[in-house]
Structures are given as structure tokens and as C-alpha cells.
Amino acid sequence: MQQKTAVISGANRGIGLEVARQLAALNYTVYLGSRNAEAGQKALSHFADTTQVYPVMLDLDNPSSFRALSALLNERHGHLDVLVNNAGVLLETDLTADSTSTIEPYILRRTMEVNFLGAVGLTNQLLPLLLKSDAPRIVNVSSNMGSLGMHAAGAPLPHTFAYNTSKTALNSYTIHLANAYKESGMKVNSAHPGWVKTDMGTQYAPLEVAEGALTIIRLATLPADGPTGRFFHMDEEIPW
Structure with missing residues (x-):
């Protein structure tokens, strides 16, 4: 039986770090992605047992880091079981404003x-x-802020145009990828962690980091008859 392996991007803090902790506790060999080696090494202090946790440089601006990671995984394991696309940015600082018509192109x-x-x-x-x-399982960490259905229905969500649109696009990728590999047994889903106490979510968020990781862990460990091409928070399906 293959040793289960997982890669989590943006895993040196917040939800990504907690997902790494929980998968390691489930006996996965975890590759903890971070933009620089120092941050990854510091993150190891959060693990009681680091024998199956490997910090790796994973910079979404640098495709060479993707290739290096792929080569490392191929050499060590020859396969990958779980990919959690967690790394992300929220650059709009005023969550109470509608940035649709004022967004800076940069x-x-x-x-x-x-x-x-x-x-x-x-x-x-x-x-x-x-x-x-x-x-194989892929979890794209999205947000209900990327749900066109919720926005169209007038849900009280922030109108951070750049962030919301990026998550809508990520959801589109989830659907396309799930459809492309449906016959392979791969499960590809989007996860809304909820409003979580992280650097991005702030201390005012109602959910602890461990709670924010639950949806991601569920989707990363789906059984063979689990869903694919869907969007969830906990057990609740979110409209696209």
C-alpha cells in the first residue's frame, strides 16, 4: 500500500498550517509549502512529530519551484495523493467598500x-x-465571496472585486478539472473554510483555525463514492 502524501501551498501559517497538522496526524507524509525556506523551517515548531513533515519552497510566482517540487516527489514517492491549493492573497484593505469601479489594475x-x-x-x-x-484528491481553497449565486441573491458579502473574482475563477477551474478527470477516480472540489481567525480573517472572525480546516480535511480524505466538482462549507453545498 502506498504511503499517503500531501502537498499544501501557503502552509507555514494559518489554515494551511492547520491542514498540514491534521493530515500529518492522519499519517500522511506532508510537504509544507511556503514562499521561503526560513518560514517553512519555523513552521515545524508547531508539529509534535516532524518525521513525516517536509518544508519546501513553493512560490506561486515562480514556476521553477513547481518543477523542483514535482521532481522531488517523483524521486521520493512516485505519486501524490492530496494537493491543497491554499496559498492566496487579499490585497483590498477596506472590506466595507465596493471596489468594483475603483480597483487598481495592479x-x-x-x-x-x-x-x-x-x-x-x-x-x-x-x-x-x-x-x-x-x-487522488485536489482541494481548492475558495471562499463564499467567490459565489456568483450568493452575490446575485444579495447575500451580505464583501464586494472586494479582485479577491472575489479570483475565487470565482478558481471555482471554474475546479469544475473543469473535475469534469476532465471524472473517469480517473480523482476528486476535485472547492472549499469555503468560513470566516477564520487568521492574519487575513482577523481576530474578529468567529471560527478558530482548527474549525476552518475541517472542510478541507473532509474533502482531502473523501471516500471513493464522494462528490467531485462541488463547492462545500462543512457538509453544506454552496452555489457556484
Whole structure:
């Protein structure tokens, strides 16, 4: 039986770090992605047992880091079981304002580069290894702020245009990828962690980090008859 392996981007803090902790506790070999080596090494202090946790440099601006990680995984394991696309940015600072007509082109472009294009690039690089898994799982960490259905229905969500649009695009990738690999047994889903106490969520958020990781862990460990191409918070399905 293959040793279960997982890669989490943006895993040196917040929800990504907690997902890494929980997967390590489930006996996965975890590759903890961070933008620089020092941050990854510091994150190891949060693990009681680091024998199956490996910090790796994973910069969504740097496709060479994707290739290096792919080569490392291929050499050590020959496959990958779980990919959690967690790394992301929220560059709009005023969550009470509607930035639709005032968004700076740089902010929009930068947000899309990290939250969408970076996730697509990393995933596509690792797909050959995922397809060698007995049960490949991809979790795209999205947000209900990217739900067009909720916005169209007038849900009281922030109108941070760049961030919301990047998550909508990531959700589109979830659907396309799930459809493309439906016959392979791969499960690809989007997760809304909830409003969580992190640097991005602030201390005013109602959920603790461990609670924010629950949806991601559930989708990363789905059984063979689990859903694919869907969008969830906990057990609740969110409209696209």
C-alpha cells in the first residue's frame, strides 16, 4: 500500500498550517509549502512529530519551484495523493467598500496571478503524479465571496472585486478539472473554510483555525463514492 502524501501551498501559517497538522496526524507524509525556506523551517515548531513533515519552497510566482517540487516527489514517492491549493492573497484593505469601479489594475492583476494562475500552474505541474495515486484528491481553497449565486441573491458579502473574482475563477477551474478527470477516480472540489481567525480573517472572525480546516480535511480524505466538482462549507453545498 502506498504511503499517503500531501502537498499544501501557503502552509507555514494559518489554515494551511492547520491542514498540514491534521493530515500529518492522519499519517500522511506532508510537504509544507511556503514562499521561503526560513518560514517553512519555523513552521515545524508547531508539529509534535516532524518525521513525516517536509518544508519546501513553493512560490506561486515562480514556476521553477513547481518543477523542483514535482521532481522531488517523483524521486521520493512516485505519486501524490492530496494537493491543497491554499496559498492566496487579499490585497483590498477596506472590506466595507465596493471596489468594483475603483480597483487598481495592479491589485486585480496581482490577485489573479496568485489566487488563480498560481494555483492552476502548480496543479497542472503535479497532475501526472496525482494520476499515479490510488485515490487522488485536489482541494481548492475558495471562499463564499467567490459565489456568483450568493452575490446575485444579495447575500451580505464583501464586494472586494479582485479577491472575489479570483475565487470565482478558481471555482471554474475546479469544475473543469473535475469534469476532465471524472473517469480517473480523482476528486476535485472547492472549499469555503468560513470566516477564520487568521492574519487575513482577523481576530474578529468567529471560527478558530482548527474549525476552518475541517472542510478541507473532509474533502482531502473523501471516500471513493464522494462528490467531485462541488463547492462545500462543512457538509453544506454552496452555489457556484
